[in-house]
Amino acid sequence: MVDFCPDDTPQLKAWRGEVRAFLEAELPGGMTFDYDYDEDEAGWDAYLAFWRKVGAKKWIGLTWPEEFGGLGRSAIERWILQEEFAEYAAPSHPIIGMAVAAGLLRHGTHAQRLRHLPGIASGAVQWGEGYSEPGSGSDLASLTTRAHLDGDHWVLNGQKTLGTAAHRAQWMSVLARTDPEAPGHSAISCFLVPLDAPGIQMLPLHNMADGQQNQTFFDNVRLPADSLLGDVNKAWNQIWFGLGGEALDPPGPSPDPYRYRIVRMLRKVMSYCRETRHRGRPLMEDPVVRLQLAELLEGVEAIRTQYYESYSNAVTGITVGPRPIALNLHQAYYKEFWPRFAQTCMEIVGPMAQIQGGRWACLNGELEHYFRGSVSNHAGGTSQLKRMVLATRGLGLPR
Amino acid sequence: MSIDLNFNEQQQLIQNTAREFFQKHCPIDVVRRAEKADEEYPADLWRGMADLGWLGITFPEAYGGLGCSFLDLYALYGELGRSLAPVPHLECVALAGTLVAELGSETQKAEWLPRIAAGEAILTPALMEPDGLYGPDGVTLSARRDGDNFLLNGVKLLVAYAKSADRLVCAARIGTGDGAAGVSLFLVDPKAPGVSLEKTTNMASAPLYAVIFKDVAVPTSDALGEVGGAWPVLDATVMKAAVLQSAMVVGAGEVVLDMTADYARTRVQFGQPIGRHQAVQYLVTDIAIEQNLTRNLALRAAWRIESGRSFLREAALAKACASKAAAAMTFAAHEVHAGIGFMLDYDLQLYTLRAKHWESNLGDRRHCLERAMAEGGDDPLPHFQHA
Known part of the structure; x- marks a missing residue:
């Protein structure tokens, strides 16, 4: 039955009220800090607090x-919480930790879940991503970081x-090749790596929007056997990429504060247009x-x-057409809309916008600042990649 | 159930029944024949729809209708778009008939609704004028009281099926000014003295007319709703119909997408299917994206109507998006099809030429974008969509 109303019971309305009361107490006026595009200590402290x-x-x-630090609540309650956080201009939660949590919940061992989930759930432990490599961006399956077994340890090199913000993290989720003979994504495994392990070195990269990203070097880093998440050689389909990003937000997609910045920026530009007079109006x-x-x-309403x-x-579980259509279509649209949106906002505000x-x-x-950040629409895969996946896997065009 | 974008069982039944019905009774050659036929719509197709109850689908049961909801109607419209069925359903049922149901006296409802539902009468709206404006300021055709009659003088354009119609539902203005106050609706017999029709064929061979009113005497009993106070209901009815027109764009878009993806998969140039080229993949995915945006915005507007929420802003956004999609989807389809798509024998043109009418029908993109902004007032982007 067609319904766009997430909170259609008194209990869910009360839940929304509880979330809002928390935000009004803890975050009056929202928070402009975005970890992708901010690197000042006071901002980070307030954000993590x-x-x-x-x-x-x-x-x-x-x-x-509950045993992993959760409350066992429903998907729709998660949706409502996310919507309130997004509308309230709460800063987005570090996305990698949630992706790792999704992988742990689906494919982790009980011991791994007990070990890692409570730290993510409490906000005490931050995770970085170890996916892209200098030679492997859109074609991530060509990655060359490798891990091999040496006794009961994995040895990581690459x-x-x-x-993004890996220098603020204690742990990293790292994709590595575990069978040097096997091609492409058929030999990639996922490792949970403590960033204080011997053999790890990190160098900063500074992005256009004031954020810090990082290069991470692994030189014979020894990891215990239980660092492997899921099955060996199966990370591609198990952990993230095979799911097209759906696993980022267990148990289902919901509004995310990261993309909701587009909603908030449009409101700000509209306010500016109401308050600013040109030629007497x-x-x-x-x-x-x-x-x-x-x-x-x-565009914002469509998103x-x-x-x-x-x-x-x-x-x-019902979709219009094959499943990869919607996920990749939404991503392609958002990724192409966002920089154009930022550009048009700059045009509307005029020369002083710079x-x-x-x-x-x-x-x-x-x-x-927002305009500079919009140049990062490649994160999580370029729009071209999303279009190619939509065309081939979604619409059945030849590869 | 909260947050669910799927039709309920009844809507799925309507959708499935309609798809089968139009596949059987309105294959594409019926659409082609209708372009050349003398009759303005295929009578047997219209009768078949009447037999299924679709000509009174949302009318009250007391007047021969099925009493279905707006989303039920919306489900039917996706199929009207897919099939390009050359029938006056949008004009006669969603617009004129609905206006009679909303505004009519007992006598008017009893006279017209059962006959529309049975396929025995055609009513069609006469709204647009030479200025091409969609708002109340576009209604300038004058209505002047003259004893027991109103005298109508003016011109209506883009009046569909006027020759077949038993009555026009004509928007006219009483008094001066250009606002909502003064807008009136009259049931006018197109064969009445003083009414003349000029056929104004469009690129899709739609049966459109210019209707010229010269001292047309309309009895006061044929005023529909309050004289001078018809605008709010007329506006709401038109905006609901704009959502249905958007549903037709969504349905037709599915066909255009399938047609274009099939062609890209099978057409071989440079020794390989053209769909392997990323330039072509971009065009095909353009169609999918435009169709998706329209589907979501139109469905949201339909849900707001269904659930009794305010809907003018959302309906305007849906039609703005549909108007753009109608043009963009067929543009991309032609880019991929190239020469063969330009040929009349190939079916793509049937969609392209109708899309051009749908693009401006009941509100073009510019009008609808401005309407969406205006309806938002001081808050064009409200915080929550379910309020």
Whole structure:
């Protein structure tokens, strides 16, 4: 039955109220810190302190079993929590930890879950990603970092790059080749790696939007056997990529504060257009500006409805067409829309949008920063890659 | 159940029944023949739809209808889009008939609704004027009280099926001004003295007419709803129909996507299927993306209508998106098909030429985008969609 209302019972409405009350107490006015695009100590401290408070309520692992630090709550409660966090301008939770948690919940051993999930759930332990390599970006399955068994230990060698905020993490999820003879994704395994292990070195990369990513070097890093997550050689399909990102948000897709920045930025630009007068009238009343804003509104609203579609697909198991269509389609659309959105916002605000801060900056310089961040729409796979997957796996075009 | 984008059992039944019905009774050669036929719509197809109850699908049962909900109707419209069925359902049932059901007196409802439902009467709206405006300011055809009659003077354009119609549901203005106040609706016999029709064929051979009113006397009893106060219901009915028109774009988009993906898989150039080229893959995925955006926005608008929520903003967004998709999907399909798609023998053109009508019908993109902004007032982007 067609329904776009997530909280249709008094219990769920009360749950939304509880989440909102928490945010109003802990985060009045939201938080502008984005870990991908910020690197100041005070920001990081406030950010991590906030997430430890969320963790203390056991809301990070809301849907996980209680023994792993969760509350065993429903998917729709997770949706409502996420929607409130997103609308409230809460900062996004470190995404890699949630991806690792999803992998652990599906494919981890009981001991691995007990070991790692409580730390993620409490907000105490941060995870970095060890996926991309200098020679393996879109074609991730060509990665050359390798691991081999030496007695009862795995020995890890290679180089990872573009690890967002990995320097703030204690652990890293690393993909490595475990059969040098086997091609492509058929010989890739996933390892849970403590970043204080001997043989690991990290060098910073500074991105265009003030964030830090990292190169990580593994030189004969010895890992105990239980560092392997899931089956050997099966990481591709088990952990993340085979699922097209669906596993990022167990138990099903929900609004994420990361993408919701697009909603918040549009609200800010609309406020600016109401408050700013050009030639004696608010910018909002300029028909050209209104049309530009309306086209942004349409795209943002389309993205919001896609969250509902993703959730409906995941929870009801019914999709329009083959499954890879929706996931890759949503990603392709968002990835192409986002930089155009940021560009149009800059055009609407005008030449002063480029000023970085101080009394002459527009929107406190937030749009200028946001524009630089929109150049990172490749993260998680380029739009070209999503289009290719949509065309071949989704629509059956030849590879 | 909360958050579910799937039709319920009844809507699935309507969807499946309609798909089978149109596959059997409206294959593509029926669409082609209708373009050349003298009759404005295939009478047997219309009768078949009447037999299934679809001509009174949302009318109250007391007037020969099925009493179905808006989403039930929406489910039917995806199939009307897929099949390109050349029938006046949008005009006669979703617009004119619904206006009679919403605004009509007992006498008017009893006179027209059972006959529409039975396929025995055609009513069609006469809304647009030469200015091409969609708002109340577009209604300038004058209605002047003259004893027991109103005298209508003015011109209506893009009036579909006017020659077949038993009555036009004509929007007219009483008094001066250009706002909502003063907009009235009248049931007008297109054969009445003073009414003249000029056929204005469009690129899809739609039976469109210019209708010229010269001192047309309409009895006061043929006013539909409150004289001077019809705009809010007319507007809401048109916006609901715009969501149905969007559903047709969604349905037709599925066919255009399948047709284009099939062609890209099978057409061989440079020794391989053209669909292996990423330039072609981008065009095919463009169709899928436009179709998806329209589907989600239209379904959300339909759900808001169904559940009694405010819907004008969401309906405007859906139709804005559908108008763009109608053009963008057929553009991309032609880019992939190239020469063969330009030929009349190939079916793609049937979709392309109708898409052009659908693009502007009941609100073009520019109008709908502005409408969405205006309906949002000070908050064009409300925080929660389920409020």
